[in-house]
Amino acid sequence: MGLGSLASRALRSSSSSRVLSSNPRYNLIRTIVSTPELHKPEAAAESASEPDLPKRTPVAGARVHFPNPDDVIEVFVDGYPVKIPKGMTVLQACSVAGVDIPRFCYHDRLSIAGNCRMCLVEVEKSPKPVASCAMPALPGMKIKTDTPIAKKAREGVMEFLLMNHPLDCPICDQGGECDLQDQSMAFGSDRGRFTETKRSVVDKNLGPLVKTVMTRCIQCTRCVRFASEIAGVQDLGMLGRGSGEEIGTYVEKLMTSELSGNVIDICPVGALTSKPFAFKARNWELKGTETIDVTDAVGSNIRIDSRGPEVMRIVPRLNEDINEEWISDKTRFCYDGLKRQRLSDPMIRGPDGQFKPVSWRDALAVVAEVIHQVKPEEIVGVAGKLSDAESMMSLKDFLNRIGSNNIWCEGNGNNIDADLRSGYLMNTTISGLEKADCFLLIGTQPRVEAAMVNARIRKTVRATQAKVGYIGPPTDFNYSHDHLGTTPETLTAILENRHPFSATLSTAKHPAIIVGAGIFHRQDTSAILSLLHSLSAKFPNLVTPEWNGLNVLLLNAAQAAALDLGLVPESNTGMESAKFVYLMGADDTELDALPKDAFVVYQGHHGDKGVYRANVIFPSTVFSEKEGTYENTEGCVQQTVPAVPTVGDAREDWKIIRALSEVCGVRLPYDTITGVRSRIKNVAPNLLKVDEREPAVFSGLLKPEGNGKVSAAPFGVTVENFYMTDAITRASKIMAQCSSLLTKK
Amino acid sequence: MLARLASKRLLEIRQAFRQSPQTTRSLSTALNYHIDTPDNNPNVPWEFNEANKPKVKEILSHYPSNYKQSAVIPLLDLAQQQHGGWLPVSAMDAVAKVVEVAPIRVYEVATFYSMFNRAKVGKYHLLVCGTTPCMIRGSREIEDALLKHLGVKRNEVTKDGLFSVGEMECMGSCVNAPMITVADYSNGAEGYTYNYYEDLTPKRVVEIVEALKRGEKPPHGTQNPERINCGPAGGNTTLLGEPKPPPCRDLDAC
Ligand code: SF4
Ligand code: FES
Ligand code: FES
Numbered sequence: 001m002g003l004g005s006l007a008s009r010a011l012r013s014s015s016s017s018r019v020l021s022s023n024p025r026y027n028l029i030r031t032i033v034s035t036p037e038l039h040k041p042e043a044a045a046e047s048a049s050e051p052d053l054p055k056r057t058p059v060a061g062a063r064v065h066f067p068n069p070d071d072v073i074e075v076f077v078d079g080y081p082v083k084i085p086k087g088m089t090v091l092q093a094c095s096v097a098g099v100d101i102p103r104f105c106y107h108d109r110l111s112i113a114g115n116c117r118m119c120l121v122e123v124e125k126s127p128k129p130v131a132s133c134a135m136p137a138l139p140g141m142k143i144k145t146d147t148p149i150a151k152k153a154r155e156g157v158m159e160f161l162l163m164n165h166p167l168d169c170p171i172c173d174q175g176g177e178c179d180l181q182d183q184s185m186a187f188g189s190d191r192g193r194f195t196e197t198k199r200s201v202v203d204k205n206l207g208p209l210v211k212t213v214m215t216r217c218i219q220c221t222r223c224v225r226f227a228s229e230i231a232g233v234q235d236l237g238m239l240g241r242g243s244g245e246e247i248g249t250y251v252e253k254l255m256t257s258e259l260s261g262n263v264i265d266i267c268p269v270g271a272l273t274s275k276p277f278a279f280k281a282r283n284w285e286l287k288g289t290e291t292i293d294v295t296d297a298v299g300s301n302i303r304i305d306s307r308g309p310e311v312m313r314i315v316p317r318l319n320e321d322i323n324e325e326w327i328s329d330k331t332r333f334c335y336d337g338l339k340r341q342r343l344s345d346p347m348i349r350g351p352d353g354q355f356k357p358v359s360w361r362d363a364l365a366v367v368a369e370v371i372h373q374v375k376p377e378e379i380v381g382v383a384g385k386l387s388d389a390e391s392m393m394s395l396k397d398f399l400n401r402i403g404s405n406n407i408w409c410e411g412n413g414n415n416i417d418a419d420l421r422s423g424y425l426m427n428t429t430i431s432g433l434e435k436a437d438c439f440l441l442i443g444t445q446p447r448v449e450a451a452m453v454n455a456r457i458r459k460t461v462r463a464t465q466a467k468v469g470y471i472g473p474p475t476d477f478n479y480s481h482d483h484l485g486t487t488p489e490t491l492t493a494i495l496e497n498r499h500p501f502s503a504t505l506s507t508a509k510h511p512a513i514i515v516g517a518g519i520f521h522r523q524d525t526s527a528i529l530s531l532l533h534s535l536s537a538k539f540p541n542l543v544t545p546e547w548n549g550l551n552v553l554l555l556n557a558a559q560a561a562a563l564d565l566g567l568v569p570e571s572n573t574g575m576e577s578a579k580f581v582y583l584m585g586a587d588d589t590e591l592d593a594l595p596k597d598a599f600v601v602y603q604g605h606h607g608d609k610g611v612y613r614a615n616v617i618f619p620s621t622v623f624s625e626k627e628g629t630y631e632n633t634e635g636c637v638q639q640t641v642p643a644v645p646t647v648g649d650a651r652e653d654w655k656i657i658r659a660l661s662e663v664c665g666v667r668l669p670y671d672t673i674t675g676v677r678s679r680i681k682n683v684a685p686n687l688l689k690v691d692e693r694e695p696a697v698f699s700g701l702l703k704p705e706g707n708g709k710v711s712a713a714p715f716g717v718t719v720e721n722f723y724m725t726d727a728i729t730r731a732s733k734i735m736a737q738c739s740s741l742l743t744k745k
Numbered sequence: 746m747l748a749r750l751a752s753k754r755l756l757e758i759r760q761a762f763r764q765s766p767q768t769t770r771s772l773s774t775a776l777n778y779h780i781d782t783p784d785n786n787p788n789v790p791w792e793f794n795e796a797n798k799p800k801v802k803e804i805l806s807h808y809p810s811n812y813k814q815s816a817v818i819p820l821l822d823l824a825q826q827q828h829g830g831w832l833p834v835s836a837m838d839a840v841a842k843v844v845e846v847a848p849i850r851v852y853e854v855a856t857f858y859s860m861f862n863r864a865k866v867g868k869y870h871l872l873v874c875g876t877t878p879c880m881i882r883g884s885r886e887i888e889d890a891l892l893k894h895l896g897v898k899r900n901e902v903t904k905d906g907l908f909s910v911g912e913m914e915c916m917g918s919c920v921n922a923p924m925i926t927v928a929d930y931s932n933g934a935e936g937y938t939y940n941y942y943e944d945l946t947p948k949r950v951v952e953i954v955e956a957l958k959r960g961e962k963p964p965h966g967t968q969n970p971e972r973i974n975c976g977p978a979g980g981n982t983t984l985l986g987e988p989k990p991p992p993c994r995d996l997d998a999c
Contacts, residue, residue, distance in 0.1 A: 202778065204778070228847075234846075234847030234848075234849055234850065235847075235849060236849065237849035237850065237852055237853040238853055239777040239778065239852060239853060239856040239857075240777035240856045240857065241856070241857045241858075241859075242914070244777060245777075246777050246778075248777060248778050249778075249849065250777070250778055250779050250834075250848075250849060250852035250856070251778075251779045251787055251834060251848075251852075252779075252781070
């Protein structure tokens with residue numbers, strides 16, 4: 001009994017506890033809990049008889065939830081009684097009891113395969129050890145996880161797994177965070193008995209993101225199940241049989257999923273690893289920073305792993321409400337864009353059209369001088385799609401102080417109504433979508449706009465066969481859907497009962513309507529919103545006291561906070577008459593209408609589109625280098641945490657504006673980020689409640705007045721290229737590769 | 746010193762083992778992935794022909810309409826018969842379309858079963874049993890003899906298109922090991938048969954091949970003249986008379 005448990009204990013106390021403390025995601029690490037008191041038979045006998053046993057904590061905070069009090073059964077794990085709901089597996093029962101069962105193929109979010117046999121436990125009265133992941137727990141079952149039989153069974157399995165495994169940990173990128181490595185510490189032998197040649201498997205080409213070393217594969221089929229169940233691309237399969245079995249696509253095929261990077265995380269060994277990260281760093285030399293992603297409006301929880309000043313990789317963090325434990329490929333692989341094409345010094349465009357680096361003092365002075373020369377109504381400020389709430393607050397305050405209120409945030413269009421939060425948030429919440437039994441997607445392609453929201457919808461559709469109706473241009477879906485039409489006319493038809501989908505909507509208990517943020521750019525935004533309003537009046541289930549099925553799916557990280565802070569333009573003719581434009585990271589703003597003699601200040605982190613027209617450049621920091629508040633599409637407020645130092649002379653956005661305000665003589669009254677936040681508190685107090693979702697006070701939509709006519713123009717495509725949507729992703733080489741290889745031409 | 750000697754000896758032993766044909770897995774029936782060739786790539790159009798279309802319907806009718814994918818094996822078999830004994834990738838795609846699953850789900854099935862040939866095979870596809878009992882009784886020598894005699898590699902088709910050699914796992918004739926199966930497509934793919942030749946020697950297997958080449962059908966079953974089916978060589982040695990009732994129990998009393 002000694003060696004394995006000793007090893008597992010050693011493992012726990014030294015290496016893994018460090019990992020555990022530094023990154024909770026690895027709470028999921030499969031270490032083997034050993035219970036010393038059970039190693040001595042007397043102690044075991046004692047514990048069996050004694051009623052009040054020392055409390056054991058469930059593995060990784062496993063919680064039990066009893067949907068129906070009648071369905072409670074009691075089982076005994078190593079003599080400890082635990083109450084679990086009917087239908088749980090033995091493995092789950094064990095984790096509730098605080099015993100972590102070693103496993104390879106079992107994954108909480110995937111279907112059960114039961115093909116690795118690592119999870120064998122002994123069950124009293126069963127002649128053989130049972131695979132706990134696939135065995136439902138039965139009332140009164142006496143499960144023993146720590147007996148010689150269980151241990152021997154696992155050792156046998158481990159020996160078979162290692163038989164054809166190349167044992168190339170020193171050159172394997174998974175080394176240090178490999179389930180096989182960890183568990184072979186507990187159950188592996190220090191030598192093998194296999195003297196034949198090991199098998200060889202041809203490596204597959206799955207595209208620019210996932211590197212394969214197929215000899216390391218242990219055929220757990222997690223990747224196959226992930227691809228077909230979560231990502232919804234039926235590309236991967238288990239081919240062949242016996243020792244010739246291998247994972248592959250059979251025909252030459254790249255994995256074209258926006259979630260493909262997640263197979264890197266779920267592969268328990270080093271068979272699927274990150275191609276861009278290959279041989280770049282060892283995971284134990286990385287510093288993990290828990291922060292959030294800003295490449296879309298979902299705000300996926302991520303951990304930025306950095307070494308020194310460099311971001312080495314991005315991995316997901318668990319957040320059940322937002323991204324579960326997945327992230328999109330854009331989130332995961334945009335990180336090389338963080339170091340390329342960065343602006344590092346303030347610059348002024350000389351008379352020859354070339355940018356010259358200058359000192360901050362000079363740059364600020366030049367801008368202040370121009371500001372004093374233009375009329376306040378000729379000043380326009382645009383916040384970019386990656387802006388945090390602090391910087392938008394200070395930009396708004398600054399422009400207000402110099403007398404202009406022409407300020408908006410990219411993506412929000414200029415005829416948006418920010419009065420009611422429910423009018424621009426995902427009121428159902430992302431996790432709430434799982435309850436919906438009918439979806440109507442209007443002018444939104446969630447797969448490219450918000451991959452994690454799409455994954456939720458797919459999960460729901462898979463689980464409950466919820467109906468999905470879609471109005472918009474033909475596009476790719478990875479779940480079954482009905483394409484109802486392309487223009488708002490279909491919406492009118494549904495409203496007037498002229499469309500079969502009205503019946504579906506009216507019978508649904510929890511219908512969810514999701515409108516894409518693309519409609520903010522249409523001329524008839526308010527007309528469409530008023531249509532939605534009539535829909536909610538017609539289908540009473542849409543908005544009830546406990547369900548709000550009216551959602552707007554935003555596109556950019558900055559949008560929600562910008563609207564909360566009231567960054568809405570005063571007039572529709574901002575750009576045409578502007579003489580001074582302040583672009584705060586705004587790269588996708590149409591500047592064609594701008595008069596030739598207008599003065600443009602670009603404050604941003606990347607030399608992207610905005611720079612072409614700029615007269616002065618202020619370098620600022622990216623999300624991995626600053627502390628900033630973001631609100632995601634469902635209204636959940638989260639903060640980024642600086643992971644790496646910034647480049648060159650760049651400064652945080654709000655600080656630049658604060659400095660500029662002083663040079664202009666309209667000093668903003670805050671000097672610290674806390675100061676900015678207390679200012680935010682006056683405007684939008686919900687932005688200070690970090691990691692909380694503040695629901696809109698008033699559910700439902702206010703019928704927009706005006707009620708213009710709905711135009712016949714079809715809904716457009718909002719995201720042309722999933723992989724390149726903002727300054728960071730456009731600067732990324734990996735994303736460029738992806739868009740050339742993976743996007744459909 | 747001793748250790749070094751021992752390890753040297755071990756190396757020799759291993760080398761000796763390796764000499765036994767670690768034949769290259771060069772052709773795609775043994776490969777678990779597909780390599781495009783002019784006559785086998787996803788762009789070659791493939792459809793069930795008119796004669797088979799009713800059969801497809803008939804096969805599908807055996808299964809509930811929401812479990813269409815259950816029909817995948819019989820349909821693959823039908824497709825293989827239609828295509829002269831092997832399954833091009835476009836035929837698998839066609840089957841996938843019929844049973845309404847992703848093509849990869851069909852590839853998985855087709856690669857699992859060794860009776861689905863995913864590359865062209867000879868008129869006579871010789872499948873050598875490679876599982877332990879046959880191996881102990883000399884299946885490697887049988888395969889060697891075949892490959893040498895035909896001048897091909899494993900899964901390669903001879904120039905005249907008559908023969909190819911493959912491997913299969915235990916076919917249940919271990920008692921007469923070693924054995925080969927001859928998948929005989931000489932009567933067309935519809936009338937194909939699987940014939941077992943058991944109790945082989947390298948010499949005998951070459952004779953069988955020669956006989957097949959001449960168009961004869963050598964008698965299948967055991968090739969050991971002293972045996973009848975799988976009985977012991979030279980006649981039965983046990984159970985010669987009426988079996989005696991067990992001494993411990995009085996059967997009549999039951
Ligand atoms: S590649 Fe990884 S995840 Fe996929 S079956 Fe092999 S070991 Fe499992
Ligand atoms: S985890 Fe139970 S069989 Fe793999
Ligand atoms: S081992 Fe060859 S037939 Fe069984």
